[in-house]
Amino acid sequence: MEPTERKKSSRTYDAARTKVIILDAAEEIFAELGYSAARIDGIAKASGYNKSMIYQYFGDKLGLYTEVVKRADQIGDQATGSTITDFLKNDNLIKDPVVFRRFLGTITREIYEFLLEHPRYLKILSWEAAEDWKTWNQITYRPDDITQLYELAKTAKKSGIIRQDFDPAMFPILIMNMTTATIQAFSRYGNMLGKLDSPQIREQTIEQIAKFIIHGVIEPSLL
Template sequence: MSKAAIRPRGAGRRSASWTQDPEGVRRSILDAARLEFVENGLSGARVDEIAARTATSKRMIYYYFGDKEGLYRAVLEEMYERIRAFERGLDLASLEPEEAMARLTGFTFDYHAENPDFVRMVMIENIHHGRHLATSDRIATLNLSGIDVIREAYGRGVASGVFRPGIEPIDIHLTISALAFYNVSNRASIRQVFGHDMGAPEALARRRESAIDTVLRMLRR
């Protein structure tokens, strides 16, 4: 049998694809890596498996990202960039303060519910004591911009007399995040302990409304 006959499927495309579409290859690697890290964590993930999910090679993954931890950090950065980009698209500055906070809370709740991979990656990073977040200036900048969005809307609410003064923007963020995050992170344990499916449509709708109400009650005079 000739060498051509036993060549792995897709191998002929690999060397050419990264030169023709390097950004597409990078995107493909990040997508495959996200699946691998979400399924197996950082410690259990294998670069060989990530390469097998893509039309590239292990060598090219190292070329783009340096090592497995560099790839993991890049996945985290991409995930934080995505949620912050959606937040910016809400255009909260054009809304009245209460409406802005309600929209941000509802969006955050929906985003977590619809993107459990994001929740899983944050949980994995907490297992590693946030050390990869600590080495990413990009993520630090992105998340500070998220606090700035809250600070602006809250400040307008205080100035107009709608919101009570003295609340730190980080505490508002933590409350919104906790209400959205827990509904996904603890879904399996709550189902087993209480027989309650937090992912059911009616449960999600009820919790979403409750989350918005909780945040607004926290802020109102």
């Protein structure tokens, strides 16, 4: 490799590494303080880089926040996307209630485990909910974690698997909110529910959420 090529490769690597470090620091600050209270000064100090570097790579605070959300969403897609895709390829998904129940149990588990493994993202979602999703609706990147599930629910309702009095638009909301709200509630009710760091309690919780969702959306005669 020519010296100029090595130098260019080194700069590219350093830039990528720098962005990761800044995003890690930003994710931590946004998770702890929320978007409104977070400051670029604090993120710069936490990352070890100056503000000019942050502005150079991300433009402004909203641009930085957008990249934090985008990265988390892409990681989430990697965790759950293959499962959704594999099930959608199964022709029996909207024909066989057993397959549909298995899909609900699997997607619930993967979303739940993803949120447990990424507590900062869960905190960011909590801040957004507390602030009525004000900043979320300003960012240029739009996480699309509901369209596939919504379309699936509409088709499953037409085929008679989903109960006829259930609105398919509520399907992705129910799955996301049940998993998110349950994790958030554990700290409050830990004396009664136990701790999520227990594999047994984690497994029981996932099963309970899945059962609630399954019995809430599937046609009762098929249960």
